[in-house]
Every structure is written in C-alpha cells, then in structure tokens.
Amino acid sequence: MNRLIVTGASSGIGLAIARRFRRDDWSVINISRRPCPEPGVTNIPCDLAQPGAADGLADALSPWLLDRPRLCLVHNASIMQSNRVDTLGSADLRATLELNLVAPNAINRIVIPHLPPGSSILYIGSTLAEKAVPGVAGYVIAKHGLVGMMRATCQDLAGRGIHTCMICPGFTDTEQLRNLIGDNAGTLAAITGLSAFDRLIAPEEIADAVAFAAAAPVLNGALIHANLGQRER
Template sequence: MRQVLITGGGTGIGRAIAHAFADAGDAVTITGRRPDVLKEAAKSRAITCRTADVTDEAAVAALFGTPFDVVIANAGGGASGKLVKTSLADWNSTLAVNLTGTFLTFRAALPHMTTGGRLIAIASTAALKGNASVPAYTAAKHGVLGLVRAVAHDVATSGITCNAICPGFTDTPLADDAITGLMRRFDVDRDKATAMVTSGNPQNRLIAPDEVAATALFLASPEAAAINGHALSLSGGEI
C-alpha cells in the first residue's frame, strides 16, 4: 500500500485527488490549515488529517517523520489584480504559498523517498502563459514549473519522477470566487461571468476536479515512469 501526502487536501482539487487515491487503495494523508475542513474531506474515507501551513518550514518538516511514496504539492491560491494594484504583502503571500510551499514540501519529502517515488506539483496554465489579471500568481506558478524541471533532473537516475499538472480554470471554490468577482465588476449575471471565465478554454467549460485527480493517478502509476519534468496541460486546448 502506497503512502500518499496531499497538501491543501481539504477542498477543491486537493480533495478530489485525496478521494481518488483513497479509492484506489492507497493510504492517504491530507494537510491544510483548517482542521474542520480537513475532517469534512476525510469523513467518508479512511484518510489521515494533519494540520500544517506549507509556508512554515518546521511544520512541513514535521509531516515527514515517516516516508511517503507519492507527494502532491497542491496548496495554493492568490489575490487577483493587475501589477500596479498588487501590494507587496499580496505578492509575498502568493509566492509563499504557491512557490515556497512547493519548495519546502518537495525538499522535506525527497530524502525519505525511494525508487518509484512520485513528486507532483499542481501548477496552472498560468505556469505556461502570462495572465495580466494575476501577476503574482503567474510568477509563482512559473517558478513552480522551474522548480519541477530542476528537481526532475536531480532525481532522474534514482527512479523518482517530478512533474507538474497545469489545469485551466477548474470547477472549485476559487473559480466560483472569480465568477462572483466578475459579476460584481461588470454587473453581469452568473452565466455571462462563467462564459467570461471559460472563454480561454476552446471547449468552453471548466475543468472538473476529478479530471485533475485522474491525471495525478496516472502520473503516480508505474506506466508513467518515463514522464519526468513534464508540465501536463489540462485545459481543453488553451495551451
């Protein structure tokens, strides 16, 4: 039975990934900052909950008292707003949770990981193109992809892989926040705001969290052993 750790596992993509691995028979641990959210995500399955902030070096290190076979750095987020309206505090907090959090997670996981191990970062299409509305988030996710590629070269001869999944807008509370924000900003209804959010996807839809989870399951499988340092765009052709 594989030991699987997912950061930010209480909601959205992280929750879907946790459920998918648990349903596949893996021993799953989810982390996050809110114990109540973690417990809610875990209650229907045998999932272990650990409260931790991925920007806290000591808290992340404490997660790895025992080794994990699959480690998925999913915790992330960030405020929207063009560059001139981005405060230094928002910039720093966005880089901390997305980029530094992934760095701390992978750095703590790797010394304990053996052949067949999998490091997976949940990045974004923002790692593959510019987005004027979220400059801090875009910069952070570009950094995540650079880190993934560097680590992939580091682990290439050890039988471990490191990859990134880059979803487009996904049907999660974060996407709902973006839709609600557009409704207020442009005084449009939900259907119009949703169409604005999904306009970058040629399939004109939101990505389902379960699609991201299925991709993570594949990258963690033996059949994906030759996939290393890859940014897998899950975006309906946006990238």
C-alpha cells in the first residue's frame, strides 16, 4: 500500500490532505501535537515547534519505512503570527524557523534514506513564498527559506527517482486564517477581494493539488501557486 507521511494533519490543509489520500487507499501517518480526526490515520504525537523534537522521530517512524512502498512525505505544519521586521524578536523568529524549516530538515534526514524510486517530498508553501505583505515578517522569511529547501531537495536527490515540488496556497479557509483575522469582516472582505474568484480557497482544493503532485515527477523542482489567481493591486 502506498504511504503518506504528513505533518500538521490535525486540521486545515493537513487534515484535507490526510482525507484525500485515505480516499485513495493510502496508508496515512500524521505527525502533530494534536491527533488527526480522520479514521484510519496513524498519529505520531510530536510538537514540531520544540527545538530538537523532530530529531527524536526516528524510532516512531522506522516501522513505516521498512517495507519501502511508494511513499509521499508532505511538509505541511506551519504557523503564521503577526509581527513586523522592525520589531521581530530573535526568539520569535527562531520559533517560527524551528517549525517551518528546522523540523522539515530533521524529518528529511530520517525519511530520505528509505525512499524508493517513485516517492515524493512535497512542501506546502504560500503565496508569500515569493512575495511579502506587511505584518507577518517571520512567516514570509520562513516560507522564502522553504523554497530554497525544496530546490535543494531537487538538486541533491537527482538521479534517485524521487521528485519534489512546492504547492503555494493562497488565502485558504482554515482555522489558522480564521483565528488570525478574527471577527473583522472588513479584513475578510479585503482578503477574498484579492482572489479572481472572490472567495477563499477550500482546503480540499489544495489537497487535490497535492495528490496530483505526488504522482507527477514532471513537476520536480517546481513552485506551483494554487491561489485561484490573484488580482494585482
């Protein structure tokens, strides 16, 4: 059976990805603080934001790496916080980088030696992986860095039959986004107004893009914007 290892599948895009792959009869392993509510998903509890936590996952992951089926690793866990580059504290930046960059790197070191040809490593980026908006400096920095990790993955694994790419969602209707904007109807209207479709993206739409990418080695090294098209202002 094909196997998915995904981080942060307790809610939002990660949960939608877990459900999409389960629907396609993949075995799904979630790594996150909270369990994934989708039936049939194996949960490995880990707070990836804690320094060194991801380095300790080798024992928990090893049973899922032994029989070497086709495997897809999706680095999805992320956090967006309000901060500005002129007030961004070093501790806050380190915490953001720990979850968004250091943890994926640690998981890669564990998983990559066991990947058979036909496998994939997919990164969930953001529209802000190639641009910036005010007020979320740490997130912008981290997502730009994740682009470099994806491109390094492509180059360093060339010849092994393993492909990688980054799916960059636009504004997606997730718990994290709703918590960030709160009850501010004006902010919600401004965000949806940026989309050429005048709406938020459904997490399931991103999950469909990820499922397609997992089976498409032609996308190796690609950065793919999945944002419904954005109006340029």
